[in-house]
Amino acid sequence: xxxxxxPWCGPRDETEFRCGGEAHIQRPPDPDxxxxxxxxxxxxxxxxxxxxxxxxxVHAQGCRRWFNxxxxxxxHEILAVYRMGEREPET
Amino acid sequence: xxxxxxxxxxxxxxxxxRDWPPLWRHPDPKPRYSVVIVGGGAHxxxxxxxxxxxxxxxxxxxxxxxxxxxxxxxxxxxVIRSNYLWDESAAIYEHSLKLWEGLSADxxxxxxxxxxxxxxxxxxxxxxxxxxxxxxxxxxNGIDAEWLTPEQVKAFCPVLNTSPDVRYPxxxxxxxxxxxxxxxxxxxxxxxRAADARGVDIIQNCEVTGIRxxxxxxxxxxxxxxxxxxxxxxxxxxxxxxxxxxMAGVRLPIESHPLQALVSEPVKPVLNxxxxxxxxxxxxxxxxxxxxxxxxxxxxxxxYAQRGSFHVIEGQMxxxxxxxxxFSRMRMMRSWGGIVDVCPDASPIIGKLPxxxxxxxxxxxxxxxxxxxxxxxxxxxxxxxxxPHPLNAPFQLDRFTTGALIDEHGAAGVAH
Numbered sequence: 001x002x003x004x005x006x007p008w009c010g011p012r013d014e015t016e017f018r019c020g021g022e023a024h025i026q027r028p029p030d031p032d033x034x035x036x037x038x039x040x041x042x043x044x045x046x047x048x049x050x051x052x053x054x055x056x057x058v059h060a061q062g063c064r065r066w067f068n069x070x071x072x073x074x075x076h077e078i079l080a081v082y083r084m085g086e087r088e089p090e091t
Numbered sequence: 092x093x094x095x096x097x098x099x100x101x102x103x104x105x106x107x108x109r110d111w112p113p114l115w116r117h118p119d120p121k122p123r124y125s126v127v128i129v130g131g132g133a134h135x136x137x138x139x140x141x142x143x144x145x146x147x148x149x150x151x152x153x154x155x156x157x158x159x160x161x162x163x164x165x166x167x168x169x170v171i172r173s174n175y176l177w178d179e180s181a182a183i184y185e186h187s188l189k190l191w192e193g194l195s196a197d198x199x200x201x202x203x204x205x206x207x208x209x210x211x212x213x214x215x216x217x218x219x220x221x222x223x224x225x226x227x228x229x230x231x232n233g234i235d236a237e238w239l240t241p242e243q244v245k246a247f248c249p250v251l252n253t254s255p256d257v258r259y260p261x262x263x264x265x266x267x268x269x270x271x272x273x274x275x276x277x278x279x280x281x282x283x284r285a286a287d288a289r290g291v292d293i294i295q296n297c298e299v300t301g302i303r304x305x306x307x308x309x310x311x312x313x314x315x316x317x318x319x320x321x322x323x324x325x326x327x328x329x330x331x332x333x334x335x336x337x338m339a340g341v342r343l344p345i346e347s348h349p350l351q352a353l354v355s356e357p358v359k360p361v362l363n364x365x366x367x368x369x370x371x372x373x374x375x376x377x378x379x380x381x382x383x384x385x386x387x388x389x390x391x392x393x394x395y396a397q398r399g400s401f402h403v404i405e406g407q408m409x410x411x412x413x414x415x416x417x418f419s420r421m422r423m424m425r426s427w428g429g430i431v432d433v434c435p436d437a438s439p440i441i442g443k444l445p446x447x448x449x450x451x452x453x454x455x456x457x458x459x460x461x462x463x464x465x466x467x468x469x470x471x472x473x474x475x476x477x478x479p480h481p482l483n484a485p486f487q488l489d490r491f492t493t494g495a496l497i498d499e500h501g502a503a504g505v506a507h
Contacts, residue, residue, distance in 0.1 A: 001402055002400065015402050019392040021346065021393075037492050040344075044344035045344050045491075046333070046343075046344065047342075048333035048346050048347055049333075050347075050395045055392070073347070073393050074395055074396060076394065
């Protein structure tokens with residue numbers, strides 16, 4: 001089980017959290033102006049990297065706030081935790 | 092290939108079983124092949140087998156980074172069924188089930204297919220309605236499906252706790268009697284032996300590290316054993332679909348997750364069918380060795396690590412004991428994880444990629460084992476003819492652009 005450091009509550013067990021998938025996906029500012037392929041890319045295509053992965057988590061059983069995690073998908077090691085709107089820390 | 096038969100058994104018994112030939116050769120890779128299949132799991136081996144058998148294409152190499160069947164082929168819970176909701180899925184999974192039914196004889200290799208029935212329980216009013224709907228949809232598609240009342244469930248699988256006095260009482264179940272289990276290692280070995288006999292080169296410990304492109308066309312693969320040129324490159328790499336497609340610059344709607352399973356100590360025959368429950372959430376069958384084989388939902392985070400978190404299997408065990416109080420003192424012997432490539436609509440992608448000469452069979456997510464022969468059969472057709480067969484035409488990558496998704500989260504039976 002992962003030990004995740006919530007930016008507001010501190011280190012808690014993984015069971016208190018839900019993983020929200022890839023972070024930093026921006027909704028296209030003008031959906032009418034883009035092609036179906038670009039819309040599909042926003043909606044469905046994912047980086048799914050083997051290595052460091054930026055992802056969103058929510059402290060569902062705690063403060064219920066969302067934040068970002070940089071975590072390795074190979075070792076599961078959490079490399080950084082940063083709040084929504086913050087820049088990813090240097091690692 | 093030396094055929095297996097009662098006479099071969101007697102002959103080899105006389106020589107004390109010292110003269111059985113190896114199941115397949117271990118050739119060094121040639122510099123060039125017509126078709127290179129990346130991934131030596133059962134789907135890749137089935138693709139090679141049907142390329143040779145149905146289309147006469149034998150200049151084929153199967154490249155496997157580890158050992159044959161060491162990925163999801165050896166890590167699944169071996170359940171076979173075809174009771175999917177939508178017409179497109181029903182057609183391809185039923186085609187696969189029909190191939191399973193003749194595959195042992197076809198390969199001259201005992202896959203130990205046991206059509207003992209797959210019971211999918213309903214615990215809520217919604218599940219009852221969905222179950223009846225799916226059974227009716229299956230029958231309209233020519234797939235055997237029945238709806239059982241709680242009394243009929245109890246008669247079919249006596250060790251289930253069908254008491255109404257539990258948190259999620261069993262309100263009924265769908266039953267596919269032709270569903271069941273098969274021996275997963277035998278599937279890999281039998282397909283490898285048959286493909287090898289038709290001239291396919293099976294190359295283990297050969298990891299693909301890059302896909303070389305010239306003029307927008309895929310022309311070969313870089314591997315840990317050198318460069319191999321190919322007219323056609325077929326990716327059948329399950330959990331690593333995104334990684335391999337990424338080598339050719341193609342983005343996929345796939346995320347890789349751990350899916351864990353575990354087995355108990357072996358006991359005498361006690362569970363006569365496959366039982367699946369989506370609400371309490373576990374699926375379980377008893378292997379021929381006597382072990383309970385069980386699994387449930389995926390871990391929520393992306394991973395390539397072939398392991399997951401303990402609380403996920405703890406939840407499976409709680410569900411098992413809820414459904415089968417008789418198993419409460421059983422000890423679990425081993426647990427493991429496989430990496431499943433999950434599509435947003437829980438259906439696979441089988442077809443051509445936007446790069447010429449590159450093909451993908453992936454995104455099977457949590458339920459690929461049951462599709463093994465059908466998957467290989469349609470993929471071999473797609474590679475040989477350079478166009479999808481009508482059975483896999485709906486399962487192209489462009490459905491995520493057109494919006495023609497095939498939503499099978501309900502029939503997948505695994506939470507994700």
